[in-house]
Amino acid sequence: MSAVIAEHDEHHDHGPAKGILRWITTTNHKDIGTMYLVFSLIMFFVGGSMALIIRAELFEPGMQFVEPQFFNSMTTMHALVMVFGAVMPAFVGLANWMIPLMIGAPDMALPRMNNMSFWMLVAGILLMASTLFMEGGGPAAGWTFYPPLVLQTGKALPFAIFAVHLLGISSIMGAINIIATIFNMRAPGMDMMKMPLFVWTWLITAFLLIAVMPVFAGAVTMLLTDRFFDTSFFDAAGGGDPVLYQHIFWFFGHPEVYIMILPTFGVASTIIPVFARKPLFGYTSMVWATGFIAFLSFIVWAHHMFTVGMPIAGELYFMYATMLIAIPTGVKIFNWTATMWKGAMTFETPMLFSIAFVVLFTLGGFTGLMMAVAPSDLQYHDTYFIVAHFHYTLVPASVFILMAAGYFWLPKWTGNMYNERIGRLHFWLSAISINILFFPQHFLGLAGMPRRIPDYAVQFADWNMISSIGAFIYGFSQLLFVYIVIDTIRGGTGKATDEVWEDASKHGLEWTLPSPTPYHTFTTPPAKIPTEHL
Amino acid sequence: MTRHNNDVQQKNQNLAKKLVLIAVAMFGFGYALVPLYDVLCDVTGLNGKTNETAVAETQYPVDKNRELTIEFVTSLNKSTPMIFYSVTPKLKIHPGQYYTVNFVAENKTDKPLVAQAIPSVSPGLAAEYLKKTECFCFSQQTFAPHEKKTMPVRFVIDPKLPERYKTITLAYTFFDNTDRNQ
Numbered sequence: 001m002s003a004v005i006a007e008h009d010e011h012h013d014h015g016p017a018k019g020i021l022r023w024i025t026t027t028n029h030k031d032i033g034t035m036y037l038v039f040s041l042i043m044f045f046v047g048g049s050m051a052l053i054i055r056a057e058l059f060e061p062g063m064q065f066v067e068p069q070f071f072n073s074m075t076t077m078h079a080l081v082m083v084f085g086a087v088m089p090a091f092v093g094l095a096n097w098m099i100p101l102m103i104g105a106p107d108m109a110l111p112r113m114n115n116m117s118f119w120m121l122v123a124g125i126l127l128m129a130s131t132l133f134m135e136g137g138g139p140a141a142g143w144t145f146y147p148p149l150v151l152q153t154g155k156a157l158p159f160a161i162f163a164v165h166l167l168g169i170s171s172i173m174g175a176i177n178i179i180a181t182i183f184n185m186r187a188p189g190m191d192m193m194k195m196p197l198f199v200w201t202w203l204i205t206a207f208l209l210i211a212v213m214p215v216f217a218g219a220v221t222m223l224l225t226d227r228f229f230d231t232s233f234f235d236a237a238g239g240g241d242p243v244l245y246q247h248i249f250w251f252f253g254h255p256e257v258y259i260m261i262l263p264t265f266g267v268a269s270t271i272i273p274v275f276a277r278k279p280l281f282g283y284t285s286m287v288w289a290t291g292f293i294a295f296l297s298f299i300v301w302a303h304h305m306f307t308v309g310m311p312i313a314g315e316l317y318f319m320y321a322t323m324l325i326a327i328p329t330g331v332k333i334f335n336w337t338a339t340m341w342k343g344a345m346t347f348e349t350p351m352l353f354s355i356a357f358v359v360l361f362t363l364g365g366f367t368g369l370m371m372a373v374a375p376s377d378l379q380y381h382d383t384y385f386i387v388a389h390f391h392y393t394l395v396p397a398s399v400f401i402l403m404a405a406g407y408f409w410l411p412k413w414t415g416n417m418y419n420e421r422i423g424r425l426h427f428w429l430s431a432i433s434i435n436i437l438f439f440p441q442h443f444l445g446l447a448g449m450p451r452r453i454p455d456y457a458v459q460f461a462d463w464n465m466i467s468s469i470g471a472f473i474y475g476f477s478q479l480l481f482v483y484i485v486i487d488t489i490r491g492g493t494g495k496a497t498d499e500v501w502e503d504a505s506k507h508g509l510e511w512t513l514p515s516p517t518p519y520h521t522f523t524t525p526p527a528k529i530p531t532e533h534l
Numbered sequence: 535m536t537r538h539n540n541d542v543q544q545k546n547q548n549l550a551k552k553l554v555l556i557a558v559a560m561f562g563f564g565y566a567l568v569p570l571y572d573v574l575c576d577v578t579g580l581n582g583k584t585n586e587t588a589v590a591e592t593q594y595p596v597d598k599n600r601e602l603t604i605e606f607v608t609s610l611n612k613s614t615p616m617i618f619y620s621v622t623p624k625l626k627i628h629p630g631q632y633y634t635v636n637f638v639a640e641n642k643t644d645k646p647l648v649a650q651a652i653p654s655v656s657p658g659l660a661a662e663y664l665k666k667t668e669c670f671c672f673s674q675q676t677f678a679p680h681e682k683k684t685m686p687v688r689f690v691i692d693p694k695l696p697e698r699y700k701t702i703t704l705a706y707t708f709f710d711n712t713d714r715n716q
Contacts, residue, residue, distance in 0.1 A: 176554065176557075179553060180546045180550055184542055184545045210557050214563075215561070230714060244568065251567065
């Protein structure tokens with residue numbers, strides 16, 4: 001990477017510093033964006049390896065490879081690493097790279113804080129990973145940290161809690177930076193309702209982060225004081241209530257899932273119009289739908305808790321409120337479909353991943369609706385059905401779109417075209433194997449297989465084996481992406497044009513810049529704002 | 535640095551400060567959810583919590599025509615070294631009439647034990663109609679080594695209890711609080 005960017009030094013009077021210190025001390029939004037993206041890709045493989053340990057153990061009934069405690073620790077850490085180490089930082093990386101380019105700003109609003117938030121993320125993840133080597137093993141009570149079970153964690157508990165604090169502070173700083181950038185750094189003429197949707201979705205996501213990460217930090221702090229300082233927030237013996245934890249957690253947890261999906265929507269809304277060669281259908285409704293989803297995310301949390309005991313009125317309220325989310329989400333899916341309708345579509349790798357996202361995310365949304373139905377949720381709760389549901393909304397949605405974003409902007413970042421043939425191979429392997437991996441989990445869940453168990457009854461054997469085969473194909477085919485990224489940085493299949501994709505400069509400011517993107521951009525504001533997406 | 539840049543920097547810092555304040559306030563909001571949760575449960579009667587201190591024994595009209603079943607369930611938190619049961623597992627009662635039932639608890643260890651019983655009523659919304667004038671759950675109970683105690687609970691069901699409730703379950707769980715009291 002440094003070799004590529006070093007080429008541009010001659011064009012600028014102050015290029016990047018040399019050597020390792022450049023990356024430690026950098027305040028350049030592109031450097032920090034790159035670090036976020038590389039870090040999240042590494043974490044994607046760390047979290048993925050944990051998933052493969054889980055799937056290897058579940059390949060057959062009976063205990064094969066790991067101890068139950070370690071298995072539970074893997075399900076917990078897989079989730080924490082993927083949520084806080086892979087998906088969220090990847091979108092922060094994209095935000096760092098693309099938001100200043102999309103709104104015509106020279107850099108992020110608070111560059112030093114930007115650097116600090118990245119290195120705090122690294123510290124948080126290392127602290128979290130270190131718990132795996134502690135007496136009593138890593139946290140194993142699930143990523144939701146439900147008491148009283150989580151309070152039985154060994155030495156790892158306070159470290160895991162402090163890691164959550166660090167990760168929380170890091171993402172709050174990232175969010176503050178993004179809001180300040182969008183509010184104060186827009187180029188003249190870039191009105192709010194002319195901003196690309198990726199910028200809009202990130203603005204709303206950033207507000208969600210600021211609103212809910214502190215609540216999660218508070219909840220885990222209560223766990224900490226319950227365990228070590230004799231408070232009784234969640235301890236019935238002292239007048240507390242463990243159900244209270246679930247309410248506080250999901251007040252954070254539900255907006256958290258939208259923190260991972262809203263920027264996904266933003267990237268999809270950026271990519272699809274370019275390859276459909278049409279303006280985005282319903283820009284204004286997309287903005288409003290995003291805001292409406294964000295609002296609803298605050299008032300539906302207890303649909304994660306239908307089985308803990310709630311009066312019928314509560315169950316009904318949370319059921320109907322949850323179903324409301326299908327309306328703005330449906331608007332979005334309609335708009336993406338309408339954007340493609342009668343478009344002059346071509347199917348380059350980013351578009352393939354985006355189309356797969358629209359189809360498979362819809363599937364994940366439908367299973368979400370099924371679980372919103374309180375009486376049937378009693379059957380699905382804590383089975384593989386919910387595992388299948390949220391993996392459909394996270395892997396073929398967030399992760400596919402992150403891959404799409406990689407293919408879409410890599411030529412702009414590096415100045416080289418990636419290998420389209422291997423890119424498509426990566427797509428087809430991913431799209432097929434992800435369904436082999438997760439679709440059978442619906443059947444397992446409906447048949448009653450509980451989640452977070454290392455062993456299972458023999459009637460679940462067949463679908464588990466198929467699911468595990470899908471997992472290994474999916475996991476190893478992701479190495480193709482790493483190959484493509486390295487290959488593209490080293491030259492790929494040739495130089496990319498400034499526009500990269502046909503007529504892309506009508507769709508966004510970033511395509512009006514040279515490829516590869518110079519180290520400093522928009523030191524003077526752009527003359528003309530593209531309005532094709534409106 | 536041009537004049538324009540300084541202005542933007544100032545604006546950024548001001549906005550960042552405001553956003554930090556929001557984050558800090560939301561941290562506080564997380565803690566505020568704790569009392570809010572209790573208040574909400576109190577006001578709506580959700581969660582099956584019964585009165586935590588004795589209520590005065592007031593007379594209600596006794597409804598002899600209406601009969602309902604009250605069940606008593608006892609359990610121990612995993613680590614509580616006790617024997618704990620209700621002498622009367624279930625009772626047919628009339629709303630408005632006072633009843634006394636006995637619970638027996640025994641310390642199984644050679645050491646003194648401090649334990650707290652936590653009550654819970656199911657269905658939760660019936661809890662506010664169950665009034666207790668006497669209960670071992672109002673305070674912590676201290677047990678000498680191997681001490682066995684018989685503890686009464688005196689209660690009445692308010693005749694205002696809606697007709698749809700035919701069976702009410704009162705459950706007690708004993709938690710070992712010895713460590714907390716050292």
